[in-house]
Amino acid sequence: MKIDVITPFGELVDNTLSQSIVGRARKAGIIKLGTLNPREFTTDKHKTIDDRPYGGGPGMLMLAEPLYQAINKLRKKSSYVVLTSPRGQVFNQELAKKLAKKRHLIIVCGHYEGIDARIYPEVDAEVSLGDFILTGGELAACVMIDCITRLQKGTFKKTDVTSSESFEENLLEAPQYTRPEVWRGRRVPQVLLNGNHKEIAAWKREQSVEITKQFRPDLLENASQPKPAGRTKKNIRRK
Numbered sequence: 001m002k003i004d005v006i007t008p009f010g011e012l013v014d015n016t017l018s019q020s021i022v023g024r025a026r027k028a029g030i031i032k033l034g035t036l037n038p039r040e041f042t043t044d045k046h047k048t049i050d051d052r053p054y055g056g057g058p059g060m061l062m063l064a065e066p067l068y069q070a071i072n073k074l075r076k077k078s079s080y081v082v083l084t085s086p087r088g089q090v091f092n093q094e095l096a097k098k099l100a101k102k103r104h105l106i107i108v109c110g111h112y113e114g115i116d117a118r119i120y121p122e123v124d125a126e127v128s129l130g131d132f133i134l135t136g137g138e139l140a141a142c143v144m145i146d147c148i149t150r151l152q153k154g155t156f157k158k159t160d161v162t163s164s165e166s167f168e169e170n171l172l173e174a175p176q177y178t179r180p181e182v183w184r185g186r187r188v189p190q191v192l193l194n195g196n197h198k199e200i201a202a203w204k205r206e207q208s209v210e211i212t213k214q215f216r217p218d219l220l221e222n223a224s225q226p227k228p229a230g231r232t233k234k235n236i237r238r239k
Helices: 010-016 020-027 064-074 093-100 117-122 138-150 197-215 217-222
Strands: 002-006 032-036 079-090 104-108 125-128
Touching: 002 064, 002 138, 010 032, 010 138, 020 138, 032 064, 064 104, 064 117, 079 093, 079 117, 079 138, 093 138, 104 138, 125 138, 197 217
Parallel strands: 002 032, 002 104, 079 104, 079 125
Antiparallel strands: none
16 A cells, blocks of 8 residues: 655654554555655745735645645545545544555645645545644644554454454453463453353453443444354254
């Protein structure tokens, strides 16, 4: 997968995404990450990419022309252009899955007070991380790329490593434990030690539901229900 980020602060994106899992995925060629500075498409000696808004108001707006030129420098038939924007769809796991299927993703980072509104028709989607304010879209882009990279085939050796994580099936993940079995008087639940995978799976599901009820009850409305037992093709009796 190819991902390009349009930003005047390319080093911030490149450095942030050069470590850990994403860094390894880049080295392995699972994702190819590039950055493009809109200043490359300015014509004045100061390489200006922002100006004061018409009608007054605080802050500076990013100019439309440098962003337009940058988008079209990168855009191909397979490209999907995303703008980081507070008015956009809130980023979540389902949206990450959709974006992860794109062959070429272009992320345009908003900055300063915003962008000239005439650039909106040039993008395919607007995405927001949530109802809070950042100084620019670079960190939002990094979060999206990290999440999307995790979904790419080959990022993890085990193909099912992401299937039981939080927000899959709209449930939070069940508690997890590692060695030692007893830590400061707190024991690992016995069910996780008995080797009965059916019981472990049932316990994890129960815990996921309870934790989601406690911390994110809003997710339960769309949570998937477990498949009923005894309803496989082999044991369904025809009437």
